[in-house]
Amino acid sequence: MNPTKEKRRKARIQGGWASHSVNIKSDRDKPKAAVQPAWLGKNIDLCHSEKYVYEMPTEDLHSKAKVTTIEKTGVYDISLEPSGVSRLRLFTNFIDQKECQEIHDQLLQELPWRQKTEQRNNDVYQQPRLTAWYGEHPYSYSVYKHESNTKWPILLEQLRERLEENTGMHFNSVLANLYRDGHDLIPWHSDNEEALGPSPTIASLTFGDCRIFELRKNPPADKAKAGDYSLCDIIKIPLDAGTLLIMEGATQDDWEHRIPREYHDRGPRINLTFRVIYPEERKMF
Template identity: 50%
Template sequence: RIHLIPGFIGSEQANWMFEQLLQDIPWGQRTHIRQEVCFEEPRLTSWYGELPYTYSRITMQPNPNWHPLLTMLKERIEEFTGYTFNSLLCNLYRDEKDSVDWHSDDEPSLGKNPIIASLSFGATRTFEMRKKPSPEEDGDYTYVERLKIPLDHGTLLMMEGATQEDWQ
């Protein structure tokens, strides 16, 4: 299930929060190695959580030092949704060239059917999802269902249930 909550953070407050996070978060760019080729992730990231987090064969070390604004946003989302969250990966897309590749948040450390909350700040970006092909389709994504969701400044996107199992 996917839930879209536009205006979860009002525009003026979102502007202030975005500026604070841009200035205060220790953004970094990670390097990946695939088939002996090194490349930098086309975005900046910052990890917060009590445990290490591994994706795409990169492990981010525990970072329990949440920025106070991130803690406040986490608590606000928890109060609104009724769920508890224990970690956060901040992504900063600097321009239209920055991106994230097709993926599912299905790492074993997240457990079965993790609940993902995504809060967007800044320019509107299109969040694309595609249904994973059935075994009969043998990994062919040509005819799978696709969604394009515009994420505006201050919008909250919730992904629940089997979303990570069934979609990228």
């Protein structure tokens, strides 16, 4: 590996572990921007052992698309751009299988699942999945607005606490997605709404059937303008029941993600994405 590349690689690794421990619980009503997980949890050693550093392609950056599959627990730095490091943390079996089944069944029964309307590129359509939302502040994306809803079911509160104990992070909202079968999906998007603040950290838990979570690197501006995503790097992550996936840093700036439609049978899958939402009136960036 050439010396410049090696220097960059080391800087990324050091940056990766310079994260700080934060007790945010006392701060529940005043979330701070871009707080990094402290990894107080039992899985921290596994994370170290599976550390992965994204290798930039050597020749022309966009000469070939690269498809990578990530399946093991670990911390993955997937790109380094002027906007910063895009980092994923994957924890398989964060919740054990027996408990996952109970949680899945209870969420399926108890959450007030609704099919919402969305707008993309002037098309208004019914979302191909059901959702439910809890959070102190309203959350708007596309043409849709989730109003503030603070009556968290006990189960969601417990899951949030468990996440907070294991990550040292605080989340004040959760978007629940129900994919009823393999035809339900979420299309390419990034969670980059202003209400999420800069470099948001998003923690996603899966229950029910496995689906493939895909990330696609944003192309250079000229290609994006022409709608040419054909040579973008792709990362595929099978999300089984009990898996925790955390997206951090510049991931929402430099990558998009989706759950694609499947062409074979899939049972229901519930995904909980815990986030920090800032109040609309807060002008911080």
